[in-house]
Amino acid sequence: xxxxxxxxxxxxxxxxxxxxxxxYVKEGKVYSLLYGVTNVKNRxxxxxFSGKYIPSRKDFVIGTVFEITSSNWIFDIGSPYDGLLHVSxxxxxxxxxxxxxxxxIGDSAILRIKDVDASMKIELTLREKGLRKIKGGRLITVPSxxxxxxxGHNGSMVSMLKKETECEIFVxxxxxxxxxxxxENMDKISEAIxxxxxxxxxxxxxxxxxxxxxxxxxxxxxxxxxxxEDINTDLETVETxxxxxxxxxxxxxxxxxxxxxxxxxxxx
Amino acid sequence: MANKPEKFIDENGLRLDGRAxxxxxxxxxxxxxxSRADGSCYxxxxxxxxxxxxxxxxxxxxxxxxxxxxAIVRYRYNMAAFSVEDRARPxxxxxxxxxxxxxxxxxxxxxxxxxYPSAVIDVFAEVLQADAGTRTAAINAASIALADAGIPMxxxxxxxxxxxxxxQLVLDLNKDEDNYGNADLPVAMxxxxxxxxxxxxxxxxxxxxxxxxxxxxxxxxxxxxxQKEALKKKFASREEVVExxxxxxxxxxxxxxDEIEIIEEDLEACDFEEEEGIEVIVVKTDVxxxxxxxxxxxxxxxxxxxxxxxxxxxxxxxxxxGE
Amino acid sequence: MSxxxxxxxxxxxxxxxxxxxxxxxxxxxxEYRNITIQTHVIDKAEGxxxxxxxxxxxxxxxxxxxxxxxxxxxxxxxxxxxxxxxPIASPDFEAGPPKEDAIEMARVTDRGIRExxxxxLNKLCITEGEEVWIVFIDVHILNxxxxxxxxxxxxxxxxxxxxxxxxxxxxxxxxMMMPIRDIPVGVTxxxxxxxxxxxxxxxxxxxxxxxxxxxxNQNGSISAMQKTGEGMxxxxxxxxxxxxxxxxxxxxxxxxxxxx
Numbered sequence: 132x133x134x135x136x137x138x139x140x141x142x143x144x145x146x147x148x149x150x151x152x153x154x155y156v157k158e159g160k161v162y163s164l165l166y167g168v169t170n171v172k173n174r175x176x177x178x179x180f181s182g183k184y185i186p187s188r189k190d191f192v193i194g195t196v197f198e199i200t201s202s203n204w205i206f207d208i209g210s211p212y213d214g215l216l217h218v219s220x221x222x223x224x225x226x227x228x229x230x231x232x233x234x235x236i237g238d239s240a241i242l243r244i245k246d247v248d249a250s251m252k253i254e255l256t257l258r259e260k261g262l263r264k265i266k267g268g269r270l271i272t273v274p275s276x277x278x279x280x281x282x283g284h285n286g287s288m289v290s291m292l293k294k295e296t297e298c299e300i301f302v303x304x305x306x307x308x309x310x311x312x313x314x315e316n317m318d319k320i321s322e323a324i325x326x327x328x329x330x331x332x333x334x335x336x337x338x339x340x341x342x343x344x345x346x347x348x349x350x351x352x353x354x355x356x357x358x359x360e361d362i363n364t365d366l367e368t369v370e371t372x373x374x375x376x377x378x379x380x381x382x383x384x385x386x387x388x389x390x391x392x393x394x395x396x397x398x399x
Numbered sequence: 400m401a402n403k404p405e406k407f408i409d410e411n412g413l414r415l416d417g418r419a420x421x422x423x424x425x426x427x428x429x430x431x432x433x434s435r436a437d438g439s440c441y442x443x444x445x446x447x448x449x450x451x452x453x454x455x456x457x458x459x460x461x462x463x464x465x466x467x468x469x470a471i472v473r474y475r476y477n478m479a480a481f482s483v484e485d486r487a488r489p490x491x492x493x494x495x496x497x498x499x500x501x502x503x504x505x506x507x508x509x510x511x512x513x514x515y516p517s518a519v520i521d522v523f524a525e526v527l528q529a530d531a532g533t534r535t536a537a538i539n540a541a542s543i544a545l546a547d548a549g550i551p552m553x554x555x556x557x558x559x560x561x562x563x564x565x566x567q568l569v570l571d572l573n574k575d576e577d578n579y580g581n582a583d584l585p586v587a588m589x590x591x592x593x594x595x596x597x598x599x600x601x602x603x604x605x606x607x608x609x610x611x612x613x614x615x616x617x618x619x620x621x622x623x624x625x626q627k628e629a630l631k632k633k634f635a636s637r638e639e640v641v642e643x644x645x646x647x648x649x650x651x652x653x654x655x656x657d658e659i660e661i662i663e664e665d666l667e668a669c670d671f672e673e674e675e676g677i678e679v680i681v682v683k684t685d686v687x688x689x690x691x692x693x694x695x696x697x698x699x700x701x702x703x704x705x706x707x708x709x710x711x712x713x714x715x716x717x718x719x720x721g722e
Numbered sequence: 723m724s725x726x727x728x729x730x731x732x733x734x735x736x737x738x739x740x741x742x743x744x745x746x747x748x749x750x751x752x753e754y755r756n757i758t759i760q761t762h763v764i765d766k767a768e769g770x771x772x773x774x775x776x777x778x779x780x781x782x783x784x785x786x787x788x789x790x791x792x793x794x795x796x797x798x799x800x801x802x803x804x805x806x807x808x809p810i811a812s813p814d815f816e817a818g819p820p821k822e823d824a825i826e827m828a829r830v831t832d833r834g835i836r837e838x839x840x841x842x843l844n845k846l847c848i849t850e851g852e853e854v855w856i857v858f859i860d861v862h863i864l865n866x867x868x869x870x871x872x873x874x875x876x877x878x879x880x881x882x883x884x885x886x887x888x889x890x891x892x893x894x895x896x897x898m899m900m901p902i903r904d905i906p907v908g909v910t911x912x913x914x915x916x917x918x919x920x921x922x923x924x925x926x927x928x929x930x931x932x933x934x935x936x937x938x939n940q941n942g943s944i945s946a947m948q949k950t951g952e953g954m955x956x957x958x959x960x961x962x963x964x965x966x967x968x969x970x971x972x973x974x975x976x977x978x979x980x981x982x
Contacts, residue, residue, distance in 0.1 A: 483766055
């Protein structure tokens with residue numbers, strides 16, 4: 132019973148020393164606490180199939196602001212517990228009155244969990260390299276228990292996705308993934324991630340996804356001629372996303388203001 | 400409505416629906432049927448049709464209801480208006496409020512609420528079609544939905560009722576037996592046979608009660624097997640699931656940890672100047688983020704690293720759960 | 723809290739897709755997600771239908787009871803439509819009495835059925851001025867992935883089409899099928915940044931400036947409309963929306979309802 136699907140309450144061992152994570156001991160025996168799969172190393176632990184993201188210190192997460200107080204931005208981090216970003220955790224000094232200009236409601240950021248106290252008060256920080264407000268690109272949400280699959284063994288999946296699609300990818304431990312790159316590449320990556328989640332229970336996934344992306348590339352070459360037309364028409368109507376290019380990014384920003392007139396009104 | 404049958408048990412000892420006195424109705428279970436819920440289960444038991452969903456753990460409002468050291472569990476048993484012969488008025492009734500309460504209590508011994516301080520775990524059981532024994536059917540479905548939501552539990556809860564018709568004890572009452580029977584004893588229990596819900600109405604002697612409890616225990620044991628099987632069958636190929644979940648788990652943590660720390664130091668050292676420089680621009684144009692200046696290369700490196708770190712934290716998270 | 727605020731990135735994404743004539747799930751603007759309709763799903767109800775539009779799931783049950791007619795229509799049956807946005811269906815729904823959204827949706831569903839004359843209410847009269855059939859249409863939302871309104875309307879008419887009036891049980895003569903005269907179909911059009919689309923998914927619904935639901939009948943006439951949301955629609959948009967909705971209603975009726 133090295134690796135087995137188990138249900139809560141299932142007997143795992145009669146040796147209490149083997150009680151690992153996701154298990155409990157009752158009357159000298161070890162039982163599963165979770166619906167998941169056993170993993171036997173020194174101890175037996177159970178890895179759950181599903182479950183909410185529970186923040187812990189030093190986690191990297193992607194959050195979205197839903198409330199602003201006099202000194203905190205409150206982020207939804209896809210967990211039962213909201214994250215607080217105190218103004219002092221912003222990389223530079225800002226006045227309370229400027230908070231909305233830095234992060235308005237609906238804005239997202241890559242953050243790190245600075246501290247979690249016993250009552251699950253979550254303190255966030257932006258004062259580290261790489262942490263920042265997210266502009267452009269897309270956010271994808273996956274179940275947080277699937278995050279390891281998106282990352283792959285030693286980061287193999289993410290590296291492969293990056294290489295094949297030339298996109299930036301950031302995988303938050305809370306199951307939010309930010310991608311940024313050319314639109315068609317982002318489409319590909321979203322599809323690939325969908326596939327990872329759908330087939331997360333199968334083995335050899337990295338190869339499968341890699342193959343999938345290769346096939347996409349082939350198809351692209353085939354249909355290149357058709358595409359040229361499409362792109363031309365696109366350009367007339369739209370500033371398509373080329374997010375690395377700040378000018379374009381700004382135009383997109385402008386467009387999106389129409390979507391949500393609440394956003395950024397103070398700016399004008 | 401049908402009239403009262405003359406006899407509920409025939410000369411061969413079989414009930415009107417052909418079951419033996421100690422036989423439960425057929426039960427089917429589907430898991431993960433609602434995309435919005437964190438866990439869900441559709442259960443048919445006889446003509447009962449129950450849909451259960453679990454949302455949470457999630458934030459609890461209002462704040463004063465929160466418990467600082469554990470999650471609270473809320474349970475809502477609700478009947479669809481069209482679930483019964485005569486349309487039920489939508490919304491809670493005194494009956495459904497009582498059932499909700501005792502059902503919630505039935506789960507209290509097994510749900511590990513202490514892992515989720517201040518949060519709430521919501522369990523919703525909707526009776527889409529009622530055919531006697533809805534509260535026990537709802538508990539069986541809710542039990543699966545909780546497991547599907549990844550809620551840590553000491554075990555599953557299984558429930559069924561024993562009743563008395565024609566002076567004889569029968570397991571898992573059907574509608575007629577329920578309507579015209581002389582006793583009804585719904586019971587929910589853990590896998591060890593510890594009873595977490597018990598109600599009774601009608602009339603039983605002490606001896607009958609003892610026997611009824613034995614029958615209920617046997618019924619719950621059978622139901623537990625059905626529940627376990629449904630959970631284990633959810634994934635078609637066992638081998639593959641297992642492979643995939645474990646894959647990420649085998650990384651040498653210390654190495655990664657070291658690497659991360661080094662990189663963090665490097666970055667912190669070089670970072671501030673950049674940010675100071677931008678500050679002026681930021682204030683005036685409000686294009687904002689200092690970190691926007693991060694070159695793509697740096698960023699890539701950073702994310703690479705942290706990818707690995709996730710594996711590390713996964714383990715530390717496990718420590719929180721396990722004991 | 724989590725679902726109340728949508729990240730502006732997601733909004734931008736949907737908006738930018740729209741500018742390119744695309745949608746999140748690759749549909750065209752006038753394309754529905756997969757529709758499935760299962761009827762006779764609840765034996766205890768006189769008529770029932772479960773409708774799925776993509777991941778949206780709605781269960782509608784029709785129950786009949788004998789009751790008194792309204793004084794101003796003594797020879798007509800009564801329709802009562804109720805809609806429950808159960809907390810089972812979405813993290814955003816709360817237990818409790820129906821809120822304004824649920825009431826609005828129930829009333830729009832009701833008007834589509836009532837105003838089209840889909841049910842021949844005279845045939846539901848048992849004794850003029852005394853006893854008529856009361857038709858309860860109960861819409862039970864099971865999973866909200868957007869466009870509950872169309873799913874509800876579709877479920878309501880499908881459930882009615884399968885409903886049998888239990889006259890024998892009530893001692894009021896012979897059982898009969900629900901007297902259906904028309905098959906109204908409600909189709910909701912959303913306006914996202916000036917573009918009109920059908921069958922909004924959850925995110926599209928959140929982003930939409932406004933929605934317009936149009937219930938149309940077999941002869942192409944319109945029997946109910948409702949504009950929802952804070953945005954405004956131009957008259958050109960309205961006319962276009964009506965065309966889109968009626969065409970789609972016709973298609974849905976042909977494909978899914980006539981065979982019931």
